Amino acid sequence: MKQVWNIFRKDARRHWPEIAVSLVALAGFAWLDIRDWSHTDSFAATGFSILIASRFLPGLVDALLPISWMFLIVRVVQSESLVGDRQFWITRPYDWKQLIAAKALFMLVFINLPFFIMDIFLLSRAGFHPAHHLIGLLWMQLMWILFLFLSAAALATVAKNIPQMLLVVLLIALYMIGMVALSQVIPSADAPSGGDSWSALLLIGTALAVIFLQYSRRKVALSRWLIVGFCALMIVMMVATPYRSLVARAYPNGNLPVQLALVPAVTHDSGSHSIYDGRVPISFPVSVSGLPLDSFLQLNGMIVTLTNADGFRWDSGWRGQALSLFPDQKKANIGFDLKQNIFDRLKSAPVTVHLLLAFTLFHSRNQREFTVPSGEFAWPDVGLCFSEGGYWNRVRCRVPLRKPTAVLISSETAASTCPPVRTSTPPKPGVFAHGTVWGDSEPAEMGISPVHEVDIYLSDWDTSDSNATYPGICPGTPLILSTPEMVGRSRLELDFENLSLAEYGIGSGTGRVVIRP
């Protein structure tokens, strides 16, 4: 223990400027975060307030704070550099376990502890009792340690100094860009494969192995090869994962209590189509029926295959979705996009469409009624909320640590207490609008702030043109809340023959649009 304390004190003396910078960044983050969710603006329209309002300053601090932590970690690890054979400390009686402990203590005291204290402060300022959220707060710290601090420390052990470390960071940035580019060309690379958990475990394992190898034996070459091996393994995992088989296994072909049928498309005027970033959005309107009253479906993702008479085949690969289908819902739109050149090739002749839709079926449990109060109110199991008027007529909530795992909100559109919008048609009685909130099942979301904002709004999908409208939640609006309980996952496969794709391209009107005949 004597060495731990001795090395810790030395590092604290040596790195006080870096510590001060990270603490200032932390204080700045806390100040900006409070301003963000308390929606206060005590400044006049000065240049400073414009910087805040434009999100430039908060964005800068959001990036600077983790960078200052990483820099501090790199500096403190490299105080006793593990690369090279000229460092004075390697011929001194350092106990490597105590050296690691000293570095860990430094990070805990000067990064995690202030971070933890700030989170307690933010939670309490946001109106939550920190003692009720201790596990979540500790979970956040653990996630930062496992996924960022540990990785930064591992990389610092194989780099001799800051220039070498910058080179390592540059190489990693290039690697990440390459991985993103690779994921774009591998169909279904973002399908639920369970690979993320393996990747996370491998990352932590590699980081720990490198740290222990370096501190116990200073095996620089082997440690660097371990890191390279990890990166190579990630590529292999991405390329070799049988995504389609995993999707098929995760979503077995079962009997879903729903019927979907294609609704004839409304032909677009002038046959023009929107093009967003060189991609044409396509929407298949479908009729929905057969869902039991106490159930609803969530579309998690889909795979679209288009084939024309020439034998040309286009496969979308896995496309993540977040579409809910409710029992009282009659119609829905299933949308995707495809590259403009593919669309041009397929639009003129009839195509065969195969849709693989991956659904999760939920039962609505624990139904209860709730009337939205005016002003700020505590929404049980959600957070502290207030009804936000204006265009959206939604409820905005501050939630501690994470969004609620699952909440289904329903309301009869005719019961909305929001002032009617002049252009909208009067709501019909018996028509319900729904909203959902989905959160992680972990104790906390990964992030710096423990206070998150959630917007709760309702969508009515049953209008004549199948486009969503927003009935609105205002003070006095009666809501029916329920807790979705997952029943199971299943896939539904649909085939549409002789379809004219041109009729299902979404017409121009918004966004960056190129009109094509």
Place this chain on the structure above:
Amino acid sequence: MTSAIQTDILVKKFRRVDALQGLTLNVPQGAVYALVGPNGAGKTTAIKILMNIIRATSGRAEVLGTDSSQIRGRLLEPIGYVSENQEMPEWMTVDSLLNYLRPFYPTWDTNLEAELIKQFDLPRNRKLRHLSRGMRMKAALASSLAYHPRLIVLDEPFTGLDPLVRDELIQGLLDRAEESTIFVSSHDLAEIETFASHVAYLEEGKLRFAEELTTLANRFRDVELTFDAPPSLPQKTPDNWLQLSTSAAVVRFTDSSFASERTGADIRAVFGEPRNVTFSPMSLRSIFLAMAKSGRNSA
């Protein structure tokens, strides 16, 4: 006498370069052992293996009875190491360096520390980065002597130092010589000669010889033979005669195995009876020059 350092056929290869080619050494406890040789001979490589800074390709080394590849942590407590190219914590003052290192050594002697500071005239509150090269070496040495190490390992400690600083360093070492074994590498032969008890000569990774300095000095002689007429050089001479040369009626060579009677007999066997024979003791520098030159010639 037991060994402070023992190496057995130590080999170190850096890709295609053979830095050490089967080094076998035995450094007795209490010795002031000098490892000498030209630049690139493998001295620093040998020391780094002894200190477990790098690993040997093959062979074995023991330091204070422990396999050198296991030397780390507490096993470094009885060892002091100073190198000319060591990266010191430049941001520390002399005082903070000593304060920092003190808890690492159970045998740290604060009185000795004060004595060394005084002896080396070290400015306590000056940062290492602001010290001259000589002062930095003295600070490094003070931080390596203050805990009464049983073994002091020095890698080229005198390189680039002015004579006054060198004398101070040597005196500092000699003051500790009774309680420690000193293993020092150097190519500064004149300095080594003043305080070493043993010497080993390393060249191109190979150990040319290793022995006590007094034995070495007794073994080597400059021999000068004067004849009445220029003698004819023989085809074959004893292997221990190095750098044989003639100038008119004078023949000169270095005898590396000098023994008065045997050398006289060898001379008479090769040349007959010379008019005059002179045997002159050699400095360490002359011995190494003779060794180095004969090595190159034979190569």
